[in-house]
Amino acid sequence: MKEIASLLAQNHILAASVILFGIGFVNLLLQKNLIRKIIGLNIMDTAIFLLLTSFGYIEGRYAPILVSTTDPAQVEQYVNPIPTGLVLTGIVVSVSCTAFMLALTQRLYLRYHTLDIDAILMMVRKGGN
Amino acid sequence: MSAKELWTRFAAWVNGEAAPAARFEKEYQPKHSPLFRRKPREVSTGQPKTYEVWFYRVSAVLASVALIGILLATVTRLPLHGTPGTPDQNEVAERYVEQGLEETGAVNLVSGMILDYRAFDTFGESCVLFLTAMSVFVLLWNDKHSLPPKLEAERKEDDIILAEEEMHLLRHAAHFLTPFILLFGIYVVVNGHLSPGGGFSGGIIIGSGLIFYATACGQKTVSRFFDRKAFYILNFICLAIYAGAKSYSFFLGANHMENPIPKGIPGAILSGGLILPLNICVGLVVACTMYAFYALFNKGDF
Amino acid sequence: MIYLEYLLLIFLIVCAILAPLCRRLLNAVLVFAAFSTVTAILWLLMQAPDLAITEAAVGAGIDTVLFLLTLKTAHFLDGTRDKK
Numbered sequence: 001m002k003e004i005a006s007l008l009a010q011n012h013i014l015a016a017s018v019i020l021f022g023i024g025f026v027n028l029l030l031q032k033n034l035i036r037k038i039i040g041l042n043i044m045d046t047a048i049f050l051l052l053t054s055f056g057y058i059e060g061r062y063a064p065i066l067v068s069t070t071d072p073a074q075v076e077q078y079v080n081p082i083p084t085g086l087v088l089t090g091i092v093v094s095v096s097c098t099a100f101m102l103a104l105t106q107r108l109y110l111r112y113h114t115l116d117i118d119a120i121l122m123m124v125r126k127g128g129n
Numbered sequence: 130m131s132a133k134e135l136w137t138r139f140a141a142w143v144n145g146e147a148a149p150a151a152r153f154e155k156e157y158q159p160k161h162s163p164l165f166r167r168k169p170r171e172v173s174t175g176q177p178k179t180y181e182v183w184f185y186r187v188s189a190v191l192a193s194v195a196l197i198g199i200l201l202a203t204v205t206r207l208p209l210h211g212t213p214g215t216p217d218q219n220e221v222a223e224r225y226v227e228q229g230l231e232e233t234g235a236v237n238l239v240s241g242m243i244l245d246y247r248a249f250d251t252f253g254e255s256c257v258l259f260l261t262a263m264s265v266f267v268l269l270w271n272d273k274h275s276l277p278p279k280l281e282a283e284r285k286e287d288d289i290i291l292a293e294e295e296m297h298l299l300r301h302a303a304h305f306l307t308p309f310i311l312l313f314g315i316y317v318v319v320n321g322h323l324s325p326g327g328g329f330s331g332g333i334i335i336g337s338g339l340i341f342y343a344t345a346c347g348q349k350t351v352s353r354f355f356d357r358k359a360f361y362i363l364n365f366i367c368l369a370i371y372a373g374a375k376s377y378s379f380f381l382g383a384n385h386m387e388n389p390i391p392k393g394i395p396g397a398i399l400s401g402g403l404i405l406p407l408n409i410c411v412g413l414v415v416a417c418t419m420y421a422f423y424a425l426f427n428k429g430d431f
Numbered sequence: 432m433i434y435l436e437y438l439l440l441i442f443l444i445v446c447a448i449l450a451p452l453c454r455r456l457l458n459a460v461l462v463f464a465a466f467s468t469v470t471a472i473l474w475l476l477m478q479a480p481d482l483a484i485t486e487a488a489v490g491a492g493i494d495t496v497l498f499l500l501t502l503k504t505a506h507f508l509d510g511t512r513d514k515k
Contacts, residue, residue: 004205007204007205008201008204008205010209010210011204011205011207011209011210012210012433012436012437012440013210013436013440013473013477014204014207014210015201015204016440016443016444018197018200018201018204019197019201019444020443020444020447021196021197021200022193022194022196022197022200023444023447023448024447025193025196026189026190026193027451029189029192029193030186030189030190031451033456035456035459035460035498035501035502035507036451036456036459038498039450039451039459039460039463039498040451042463042494043447043450043463043466046466046467046470049470049482050470050473053474053477053479053482054210054477055215055217056217056479057210057211057477057478057479058211058212058213058218059211059212059213061478062478063325063478063479063480064226064237064238064239065236065237065238065324065325065480066229066230066236066237066238066395069230069236069394069395069396072227073226073227073229073230074226074227075222075223075226075227076213077226078226078238079478079479080217080218080222081222081225081226081229081238081239081242082217082221082222082225082242083217084239084479084481084482085239085242085243085247087479087482088239088243088327088329088481088482088485089243089250089251089254091329091482091485091486091489092254092257092258092329092415092485092489093254093257095489095493095494096257096258096261096418097261098494098497099261099265099422099426099497100261100264100265102426102497102498102500102501103264103265103268103269103425103426104268105501105505106268106269106426106501106504106505107268107269109504109505110276110277110280110504115505115507122176237481239481240481280504317484325480325481325483325484326481326484327481329485330481330484330485330488333485333488333489333492333493334488336493337488337492337493340492340493340496419493422493422497423496423497423500426497426500426501426504427500
C-alpha cells in the first residue's frame with residue numbers, strides 16, 4: 001500500500017489526470033443540465049491532454065525550441081516534441097466540439113425552453129412540441 | 130423516371146427549393162417480419178421511479194470509481210514521470226530533434242513538426258474548424274428572423290443599448306487595446322517557427338481581439354471590415370493555398386517537388402520555407418472561425 | 432518545483448469537483464475558466480509552451496465566451512440584465 005502511494009506520488013501528473021478523467025465521467029453520467037454535462041466533457045478532454053503531455057516530458061530537458069542554430073541539436077537537450085504536436089491539434093478540435101455542442105444546446109433550448117435533459121427527453125417521448 | 134426529371138429534382142434539391150419528398154411521403158411503419166417477432170419496445174412516458182433513479186446514480190458512481198481504480202492500477206505500472214528511455218522516446222522523436230532544423234528550417238521544432246512532417250494532419254484540422262463553422266451556421270444562422278419574438282426583442286434591445294448608452298470606459302479601452310491585441314496575435318503567428326505559438330494560438334488571439342472589439346462597439350462596426358463574404362473568401366483562399374501547397378503530389382503522382390521557397394537562414398523571420406505561409410493560412414482560418422462562432426452565438430448573423 | 436506541481440494538481444481536482452456543483456451556472460463556467468488557466472501553468476512547467484499559450488487563449492478566452500453567450504440566450508444570467 002505504501003509502495004503504491006509513493007509510486008502514485010512520483011507519477012503525480014498521471015495519477016491526477018486519471019482522477020480528473022473519472023470526475024469528468026461522473027459529471028457526464030450524473031448531471032442533468034446540458035451545460036454541466038459539456039463542462040464535464042471538457043474536463044475529460046483536459047485530463048487526456050495532461051496525460052499525453054506528461055508522456056513527452058523528461059526531467060532536466062528543455063522545450064523543443066533550439067537554443068543555437070549553428071550547432072547540431074542533441075537529443076539529450078530537448079523534450080519529446082511529438083506529444084506536444086498531438087495535443088495542440090487536440091485542443092483545437094476540442095474547441096470546435098464545444099462550440100458545436102453549445103450550438104445544439106441553444107437549438108434545444110429554443111425548442112423546449114429548458115436545459116434539463118430529462119425534461120427534454122420526457123417532452124420528446126410524449127410527442128409534444 | 131426519365132433522366133430529365135431526375136436532373137430537375139436534383140437541381141431543385143441542390144438549390145434548396147424542394148426536398149426530395151417522394152421517398153418520405155409514406156409514414157414510416159415498422160414491419161413485423163416473422164424473423165423479428167418482438168413488438169417495438171414500449172417507451173414509458175411516466176416519471177422514473179425513485180428506486181430506478183437511485184439505482185442509476187449509485188451504479189454510475191460505482192462504475193466511475195471502478196474506472197478510476199483500474200486506471201490508477203495501470204498508472205503504477207507505467208514508466209515514471211520525467212524519466213528518459215521510455216518507449217515513446219523512440220527513433221522518430223530522435224530524428225525530429227536531430228534533423229529537424231536541417232530538414233524543415235524551423236527553430237521551433239513543434240511548428241516544424243506539425244507544419245512540415247505532419248502537414249496533412251494540420252490540413253485536416255483546419256478543415257475540421259471550417260466544417261464546425263459551417264455546422265454552427267446551419268444551426269444558428271438567423272437569416273429569416275424566425276426566432277421567438279421575445280428573443281428577437283432582446284437582441285434588438287442589445288443593439289439599442291450599445292448605440293445609446295455612453296460606455297466611455299469600455300469604448301476607450303477597446304479603441305486603445307484592440308490594436309495591441311491584434312498586433313500580438315500577428316506577432317505570434319508570424320514568429321510561429323521561431324518561438325512558442327503558431328497559427329492556432331495566434332489565430333485564437335486575433336479572434337479574441339475581434340470579439341473584444343465587437344463586444345464594446347457592436348457587431349455592425351466589425352462588419353464594416355469583416356463580414357460574411359470576407360469570411361467565406363478568406364477561408365476559401367487559405368484552405369486552397371494549404372491544399373495546393375501540400376497535396377498536389379497526390380494528384381500529379383510523383384514525389385514531392387523540391388521546395389521552391391528557399392529555407393533561408395535559420396532564426397530569421399523569412400525562413401523555414403513553406404512554414405511561414407502555412408502558419409499565416411492556419412492563423413487566418415482560426416481567427417475567422419472564432420469570430421464567426423461569436424457572431425453566430427450572439428446575434429445569429431454577421 | 433514538485434511541490435508547486437502538487438499544489439496546482441490539487442487545485443485542478445478541487446476545481447473539477449466544484450465546477451459542476453456550483454448552483455449558478457455562471458459560477459460553474461467561471462470555475463471552469465480558472466481550471467483551464469491552471470492547466471496552462473502546468474504545461475508551462477512541463478516544458479510545453481506552445482500548449483500553454485494555446486490553452487490560455489482557448490480555455491479562458493473562447494470557451495468562456497461561448498458558454499456565456501449560450502447562458503445569455505437561455506436566460507440563465509439572472510440579475511445581469513436591467514428589468515424594464
